[in-house]
Amino acid sequence: MTESLDPLAVRLGALLHARGLRLATAESCTGGWIAKVVTDIAGSSAWFDRGFVTYSNAAKEDLLGVATQTLHTHGAVSEPVVLEMAAGALARSQAQVAVAVSGIAGPDGGSEDKPVGTVWFAWALPGAPPWARCLRFAGNRGEVRHQAVRVAIEGLLERFTGAPQSAP
Secondary structure (H helix, E strand, O other): OOOOOHHHHHHHHHHHHHHOOOEEEEEOOOOOHHHHHHHOOOOHHHOEEEEEEOOOHHHHHHHHOOOHHHHHHHOOOOHHHHHHHHHHHHHOOOOOEEEEEEEOOOOOOOOOOOOOOEEEEEEEOOOOOOEEEEEEOOOOHHHHHHHHHHHHHHHHHHHHHOOOOOOO
16 A cells, blocks of 8 residues: 555645645646645645646647657656746746656656656746756556655655655
C-alpha cells in the first residue's frame, strides 16, 4: 500500500491559505493526480485555483503555451518544457504558485537517455525564479506516478519552509 499524500496536501494548503496564495497544477504523467490530492482537502477552494492535465504535446501547446520548438528540440520530458508548463499555468490562471510535472511512467516509452521512471518537475512561486529538478523513480506505473505526486507537493513545501519535507 502506498502512503497517504493527505498530510502533505494539508500542510501545503495551510501554507498557501496563510499567505493568501492560490495554486495551479500543470500535469502530464500524473494525469491530474496532484490536483486530486489537493482538492481532497476540505476548504481547498480557498487556495487551489485550477489544474491543467496536458498529457499530449498538443495540449501542452494549446492550454499552457509551451512552444512547439521547445517540445521538438527537447522533448516533453525535459527541463525547458516543465519550466514553460509552470509559466503557462501561472499566465493562464488566477494562481500565484504553480507546479508542473512531465515524465515517463511506463511500462513503455523510455529510452536510453530518458528511461522509464524519469520525471521532470518545475515549481514557480512569487518573488523567486522558477526552478526545475529531474528524478528517476523505480517501480511500476502507479508507483512512479505516486512518487511524482509526492515530490511535486514536497517541492512546494520545501520552498516555502526552507526544509526538506516528507510524508509522515
